[in-house]
Amino acid sequence: MANILIVEDEQAISDLIMLNFTMVGHKAYQAYDSFAALELIKQNQIDLCLLDIMIPGQDGFSLIDNFLSANVPVIYLTAKGSLTDRVRGLKLGAEDYITKPFETLELLARIEVVLRRRGKHANSFKYKDVEIDLAQRLVRKNGSTIELTAQEFALLETLIQNRNLALTRNKLLETAWGYDYMGESRTVDMHIQRLRRKLGWEDVIKTVYKYGYRLEVTDEA
Amino acid sequence: MKLRIKIFISILIVTLTTLSISSYYLINKSHLDNIMREQDRSVNEFDFVLTSLDNSIDFSIESSQTLKELLSRFAGYYALRGIDLLIYRKGVPYYIGKASVSIPVNSMLLNTGRYKKYAQIISKNGCHYILVSANPSFAPNYTIVYSRDISEIYHSRTNSIYMTVAMALILFILLSFLSFFYSRWITRPIERLQEGAAAISQGEYGHRIPPTNDEFNSLAHAFNHMADAVRSRSEELEKRANDLQEFIDDLSHEMNTPLTSIQGYSEFLQNTNASPEHRQMALAAIKQETKRLRDIYEKLMQLTISRVHEASLQPTNISVLFNELADSFRPQLEKQNAHLHINNELDMILMDSSFIYILLSNFIRNSLQALPENGGSIGLSAYMTDKRPVIEVTDNGYGIPKDKIEAIVKPFYRVDKSRSRKTGGVGLGLSICKNIAKLHKADFIIESEEGKGTYAKLIFPSL
Numbered sequence: 001m002a003n004i005l006i007v008e009d010e011q012a013i014s015d016l017i018m019l020n021f022t023m024v025g026h027k028a029y030q031a032y033d034s035f036a037a038l039e040l041i042k043q044n045q046i047d048l049c050l051l052d053i054m055i056p057g058q059d060g061f062s063l064i065d066n067f068l069s070a071n072v073p074v075i076y077l078t079a080k081g082s083l084t085d086r087v088r089g090l091k092l093g094a095e096d097y098i099t100k101p102f103e104t105l106e107l108l109a110r111i112e113v114v115l116r117r118r119g120k121h122a123n124s125f126k127y128k129d130v131e132i133d134l135a136q137r138l139v140r141k142n143g144s145t146i147e148l149t150a151q152e153f154a155l156l157e158t159l160i161q162n163r164n165l166a167l168t169r170n171k172l173l174e175t176a177w178g179y180d181y182m183g184e185s186r187t188v189d190m191h192i193q194r195l196r197r198k199l200g201w202e203d204v205i206k207t208v209y210k211y212g213y214r215l216e217v218t219d220e221a
Numbered sequence: 222m223k224l225r226i227k228i229f230i231s232i233l234i235v236t237l238t239t240l241s242i243s244s245y246y247l248i249n250k251s252h253l254d255n256i257m258r259e260q261d262r263s264v265n266e267f268d269f270v271l272t273s274l275d276n277s278i279d280f281s282i283e284s285s286q287t288l289k290e291l292l293s294r295f296a297g298y299y300a301l302r303g304i305d306l307l308i309y310r311k312g313v314p315y316y317i318g319k320a321s322v323s324i325p326v327n328s329m330l331l332n333t334g335r336y337k338k339y340a341q342i343i344s345k346n347g348c349h350y351i352l353v354s355a356n357p358s359f360a361p362n363y364t365i366v367y368s369r370d371i372s373e374i375y376h377s378r379t380n381s382i383y384m385t386v387a388m389a390l391i392l393f394i395l396l397s398f399l400s401f402f403y404s405r406w407i408t409r410p411i412e413r414l415q416e417g418a419a420a421i422s423q424g425e426y427g428h429r430i431p432p433t434n435d436e437f438n439s440l441a442h443a444f445n446h447m448a449d450a451v452r453s454r455s456e457e458l459e460k461r462a463n464d465l466q467e468f469i470d471d472l473s474h475e476m477n478t479p480l481t482s483i484q485g486y487s488e489f490l491q492n493t494n495a496s497p498e499h500r501q502m503a504l505a506a507i508k509q510e511t512k513r514l515r516d517i518y519e520k521l522m523q524l525t526i527s528r529v530h531e532a533s534l535q536p537t538n539i540s541v542l543f544n545e546l547a548d549s550f551r552p553q554l555e556k557q558n559a560h561l562h563i564n565n566e567l568d569m570i571l572m573d574s575s576f577i578y579i580l581l582s583n584f585i586r587n588s589l590q591a592l593p594e595n596g597g598s599i600g601l602s603a604y605m606t607d608k609r610p611v612i613e614v615t616d617n618g619y620g621i622p623k624d625k626i627e628a629i630v631k632p633f634y635r636v637d638k639s640r641s642r643k644t645g646g647v648g649l650g651l652s653i654c655k656n657i658a659k660l661h662k663a664d665f666i667i668e669s670e671e672g673k674g675t676y677a678k679l680i681f682p683s684l
Binding site for chain 2: 010016020100104167206211
C-alpha cells in the first residue's frame, strides 16, 4: 500500500509501529535521527512521514519543512502533549498530531485518513479470487459481482484496513457502525457470518477466541 | 474598639473631667469666700447700726407711735444704702418698713438670746439675703434684724458656671480635632505594621516597613526581618516544589515510553497472527522495556535510600573495595575492550562501603558509556590532598560539553540520550551519587574536557 517513514529515536517503539504497518500491508522505513530521515526521503518515494519531535539532530519542528517541500505529508507522533506544542505542530503544516501513548488502531485510522486525503490510499483489494473496488464499492468473486449491503461493505472495509489485526466486536461496532450506534455484539456476529458466506471467506475472516475477528491475508496480491 | 479611638476618647474624657472638677472647685471656693466676706461685712455693719441705734433712739419711750416714727426715719436712712432694718418685739413684727423679707416666728433669728448675734442667708423669690439679728442690751424686748441683698454673689457664681460650660464646649471641639490627629499620629506605626502583616498574608513577600525613630523602629526591624525569612522560606519551598514537579514529570515520561512499548507489543501479539520472527522481536522488546522499567525502579529505590538513610561509617579497606569493583566490571570492560587502572595510596577511609560501592559503580558505568570503541581506559585511584582522602575515577572518553556539565546531576538528565538508552542508562546515577556524597559530608566534583575525558572526584572530610 503506502510507503511510510517512521522517524523515532526509541527503537522499540519504532519497531512496534513498523511491525503493525507491515501487518496491514504498508511498507515502513525507519530513521532514528534527523540525518537518516533526510537521507531516506531523498532516496525513496515516501507517501507519509510519522515524525517524533525530540530526536537526535534537528528536532521535528525544524525538520518538517524538508518533508513538506518534498510533498510528503507529516503526522507528528510525540510525547509532547501540551496545547502549545500541538498548535505549533499543526500550524507548521502537519496533517495530524498524535501523542504517546497511542493506540495502534487509532494510529492506523488516522494514517488512513491522511492517505485518503492525498489520494494515496489503496482503491482496491484483491485476495485470491475476491476483488474489492473500494472506490466504487464493488465486490467481485471469480468475475461475478456479489451484492453487499452498505453495512456489510463498511464492515468489510474496516476489516481490510486493519487486516491481520484482530478487532474486538466493540471496535468493529464503533468503526463500521459509528460511535452512537447502540448495537449489540450479536449484530457484528450476524454480519460477519453473512460476509463469510457471500465471499466464501469462512477461513479468511478468523474468529479470535474471546476477542473478536481478524481478516487474515498472508500472501495478498 | 480601635486603639486610635481609645486614645482619642481617653484624652477627651481625662481633659474634660479634670477641667470640670477643678473649675467646680474654684468657683465654689470663690463663692464661699465671697459669702464669708459679705458675712463679716454685714456683722460689722450691724454692730455699727446697733451702736448708732443705741445712740439715737430711746426704746424706753412709752409712745409706740413716736418710736415707730423714729425707727422709720432711722431705717429709711439705711434703706438708701441697700440695708433693710426690721424690728421685732417679742417675736412679733414691730417695724418692717419696705423690706421684702419676712422671718418665720419660730426662727432662730428671733431668739438669739442676750448679747448674741446670729447670721443667716435666706433665699426668696430667686434673691438671696444675708440676715444678722440680735437682742440688743439697750432694748431687751426687741430683736433687731439686719438684711441685705447679696444676690449679686449668686449671680456671679451662675455666670462663672455658664462660662466654664461654654469654655468646656469650645475646648471639647478644639480637643477633638487635636486628639483625633494626635491619636492617629501615635498609632501610625501600628497601622503600618498591620498593613505590612496584611500584605504578607496576601503573599506580597516583598513588602517592607519604613524605619521610624522611636520604639517602633526595632519592631519594624524585627518585622522586616521576619518578612525576609518568610520570603526566602517560601521561595525555597516553591523551588523545591518545582524541582519535585520536574522530577515527577521526567519520571512519568521515562516510565511512559517503556510502558507504551510493552502495551503496544502485547497488543500486537494478541491481535495478530504474526510470524515466528516477528513474535520473537516483540517478545525481546517487551523483555528489554521491562528491564528498563526495572532499572528505573532500582535506581529510584537507591535514590530514596540514599536520601533518607544515615550512613553507618566504618573504616573500610580501599584495596578490597577497588578489587571488588574491578571484578564486577571485568566482563563489561572486556566487552568494550577497555582497561581499568587501579592506583591506591591509601589504607582505610571512614565510609559506608555499600553506599560508596554504588557511587563508584555509577562513576565507572558513566565512564564506560563515554569510552571510545577502542583504546578506552578508566583510572580508579585513591590519594590524599590537603589532609583529605580523595577517590577519583577518570576516563579518556568523549567528555561532557561545557554547557551541559551543570545539568548532569539533575535527575533523568543524559548527555547523549540515544547512546545511554542502548546501554540501559536511566539518568539517575549522579543524583544518587550526590546524595551519597552528602551522607558522607564529602565534596563531589566532576570536571570534564570535551574530547579528552572526565574526572569524577569524591573528596572526603579530613580525618
